[in-house]
Amino acid sequence: MSDENRTVLNPGEKVQPEIKxxxxxxxxxxxxxxxxxxxxxxxxxxxxxxxxxxxxxxxxxxxxxxxxxxxxxxxxxxxxxxxxxxxxxxxxxxxxxxxxxxxxxxxxxxxxxxxxxxxxxxxxxxxxxxxxxxxGRVFVGIRYTSSLVHSVGKLAGKLDAACLEFNDKAFTDHKRIWSLTEVPKLTKFLTCLKEEEKRQSVLFVIKQFNDSVVSSYSKLKTGVLHGDLSDHNILINPSTSSADDYEVVGFLDFGDATVAYYVFEIAILMCYILLGADEEDDPIELAGHALAGYLSEFPLPSMDLSVLKICISARLVQSLVMGAYTASVQPGNTDYVLNTQNKGWMLLHEFIAKSDSGVFDLWERILLEYGLKFDFR
Incomplete structure (x- = not known):
């Protein structure tokens, strides 16, 4: 691909504007x-x-x-x-x-x-x-509840249902390094990780992603998606009915919108719920409530759900590697880009150590609480 047509960031490339x-x-x-x-x-x-x-x-x-x-x-x-x-x-x-x-x-x-x-x-x-x-305020830094993350998932499902009706050929060839399709290219950025254990964890997830997800692209549900339903892009306001809760207002920043696989959308959302969950809560269980909200509005086939766990792991390593890389080239931006590093690596190791069947069993039980039944296998 020529430089004029290249859409994905390369290591060492300075692209951020200098403007005060x-x-x-x-x-x-x-x-x-x-x-x-x-x-x-x-x-x-x-x-x-x-x-x-x-x-x-x-x-x-x-x-x-x-x-x-x-x-x-x-x-x-x-x-x-x-x-x-x-x-x-x-x-x-x-x-x-x-x-x-x-x-x-x-x-x-x-x-x-x-x-x-x-x-x-x-x-x-x-x-x-x-x-x-x-x-409003963004999702970062609040105590997540099962009802709140379910509402976020539900609105995300409504968003993707609306996107099903939208088609634009400009999205087809435009990928950014933050698209999950670009996870295999993270190997080019691994020099920013000093610990061999971290590099090996990233390589393990990339191999799983290639073997389970990339090889199944032709079978996954595709369309236009937001591409970055992170906690910084979810807008909330204090609830009018409960003093201790919030209501979901909407979503911000469509800068990563692309044509990709809808399982990526919910995987990215669940990844940031895992990262933002309070240490007193079970993050995987909370993420399951978001999944229930999403699937109630935007059902996914079992093939897509079977790769959901590895897609979440892939977003975790993407966030961790690109955060470390960006901090290495933008030392003045470390507070933001390194926000998830310590908790993120610990969470990654714990999450990939859990069996698919154990995680899927938990999510299936949560879905049943909402009267939903989906097959993850």
């Missing part, structure tokens, strides 16, 4: 005509994201959001593929019409949903977009 808050402020005014009053940088691996507050008193007849907007500056690699960004925008507007709440792109002064900008001294150009801001 003041630059973001000027960019919003130049492209959108909005006077920025406050800027807060948001977490990201390869992009640059800012929560922008604007002066709403000078908007004339145009109603501006009191909650602000999100300025998203795409990394230089993904910015080479504007057709994929157009597809993302169309997908976002499609799922929003189907009742899935999410941030939507805002037209700029040229009435376009993105523009390509040269922002630093390099020759790189970056796609710039502005999104509506959806109030």
């Amino acid at each position: 808050k003041d630059d973001a402020r000027r960019l919003v005014f130049r492209l959108y005509g909005l006077s920025v009053t406050r800027v807060e940088e948001l977490n990201s691996y390869d992009d640059k994201n800012f929560h922008i507050h604007v002066d709403t008193s000078t908007s004339g007849d145009v109603k501006l959001s009191e909650e602000g907007y999100v300025l998203k500056i795409l990394n230089s690699l993904d910015s080479r593929f504007p057709e994929a960004i157009d597809a993302q925008n169309r997908l976002i507007l499609h799922v929003a019409k189907h009742g899935i709440r999410t941030s939507c792109p805002v037209p700029n002064l040229c009435n376009e949903l993105w523009s390509l900008e040269q922002l630093d001294s390099s020759d790189s150009k970056y796609i710039v977009r502005l999104f509506t801001f959806v109030p």
Whole structure:
């Protein structure tokens, strides 16, 4: 594949934009005509994201959001593929019409949903977009309950049901390193792991993934999926009926949307529930409640469910390896990208040590509690 058509990050490649808050402020005014009053940088691996507050008193007849907007500056690699960004925008507007709440792109002064900008001294150009801001808090750092994760799974199932009706050829060839289809390529990043035990664990999971999942691609259910239902992309609000619980509001960031296998969608969601579960709770059991919610809205065949456990393990190693790699090349971003490392490696070793039958038996029992019966074998 030529460099122009390459879509997946290589080791050592610098793709994140170099842009500060003041630059973001000027960019919003130049492209959108909005006077920025406050800027807060948001977490990201390869992009640059800012929560922008604007002066709403000078908007004339145009109603501006009191909650602000999100300025998203795409990394230089993904910015080479504007057709994929157009597809993302169309997908976002499609799922929003189907009742899935999410941030939507805002037209700029040229009435376009993105523009390509040269922002630093390099020759790189970056796609710039502005999104509506959806109030709420992300899933990170709260105490998970079985009812909450079931609700998250249920909304994820509704999201994929809506995506079944969406098709865009731009997604077919556009893959990112965070797509689970790219797990075998993690071997190129293993030099960032200093401990041989960790490298061997990653290689073990990659072999399992190749043997059980890659070899079964032709048999798995495919379509357009969000691709990153992590705890940073799940939006919640305090429950109106229970002081100690939350309600699921919607999903954020369709930057990893692609055509892939729907088992990846629920595997990624369950992976982050495992990582975010309180130490007093059984993470595998909690993940089973999310699975029940998902399958109640979006049933999967037994072939897909038979590879679910290894897909979760694959996302765990993907998160751990790419987190360690990103920290090695972005030392100022370690708080975010290394957030799951200590707990994640311990969880990975414990999870891959459990038998498939033991995990599947537990999930089957949980599904029965919701009146669901699915075959994992």
